[in-house]
Amino acid sequence: MAKLKEEVSFYVKNTSNCDGLSLMTIGRLGREWIGSEIVLPFGPEGEEHVVVGWTDLFGGSPCTVRVFKAVGPNGEEGYAVLGGNSGVRILDDDVEPIAGVDEHLPRGWGQPFIWVEDAHDLPDSVLAVVEVEEAQKVRLEKTRDGKSAMWETGGSSTNSGDATIIAGPRGEKLTPIYVPRDGYMTGRHALFIVEPGCHVIEAFYEHPELETYVYRIDTIDKDDKGDYIATVSQLYYFKNGEWDHDAPEYLAEAIVAAEEKSMCFHCREAHYAR
Numbered sequence: 001m002a003k004l005k006e007e008v009s010f011y012v013k014n015t016s017n018c019d020g021l022s023l024m025t026i027g028r029l030g031r032e033w034i035g036s037e038i039v040l041p042f043g044p045e046g047e048e049h050v051v052v053g054w055t056d057l058f059g060g061s062p063c064t065v066r067v068f069k070a071v072g073p074n075g076e077e078g079y080a081v082l083g084g085n086s087g088v089r090i091l092d093d094d095v096e097p098i099a100g101v102d103e104h105l106p107r108g109w110g111q112p113f114i115w116v117e118d119a120h121d122l123p124d125s126v127l128a129v130v131e132v133e134e135a136q137k138v139r140l141e142k143t144r145d146g147k148s149a150m151w152e153t154g155g156s157s158t159n160s161g162d163a164t165i166i167a168g169p170r171g172e173k174l175t176p177i178y179v180p181r182d183g184y185m186t187g188r189h190a191l192f193i194v195e196p197g198c199h200v201i202e203a204f205y206e207h208p209e210l211e212t213y214v215y216r217i218d219t220i221d222k223d224d225k226g227d228y229i230a231t232v233s234q235l236y237y238f239k240n241g242e243w244d245h246d247a248p249e250y251l252a253e254a255i256v257a258a259e260e261k262s263m264c265f266h267c268r269e270a271h272y273a274r
């Protein structure tokens, strides 16, 4: 299930704070934290400094910083710390000002933005906000008669595989509207009409590890091109050998089907269909 990420584009001007940055686009994965400053560790010693946003207004002045969990241009995950149109400024009284450049600014140094790789580097109060997954968006299929639909997909090769299973609002099997003949080639084994309340179960198998995610479709809307976009909530997940919290009994059969399908060598048929 390819989730649609909200794209956040930003650029940073060349100012006395720091060199600029041309337009950059990253994906936002969770909620955004906004504040007047944030304390982050820097350098090998992890020395803590106050970070503020920086704007070119009034010849350079502090502004809010925002932080969100993000995926970078090369797919790397981390936390983006963004400031104003002049980037961020890391305050440090020990830094000597650069003559003719930033003597008039508070002591410290500027950067276009900060990329934090390790969640532990963020203050707990910030983490509590940015770790909350936002409702995720998924593009659905559209049938010839204009209904919203999703494929059961998946199967495994030698040591790894994945699967997407569709289940009804009570975890029940649905009746496919289309079962392609070339499912063996495409990995698409059955197409189901989906409505809000339906469940989508994804399993990822990488021998010997298995991860399973259970989603519910909350709403289905059309975008400006007329394509169906579903908003899905992640209800439960299985990772590192345990569930975050137990999935209900009525989803058990569909979850097993997803797990089996992710390990089904060269899968050629639907595993969870009426």
Ligand SMILES: [Zn+2]
Pocket: 155, 261, 264, 265, 266, 267, 268, 269, 271
């Ligand atoms: Zn199979």
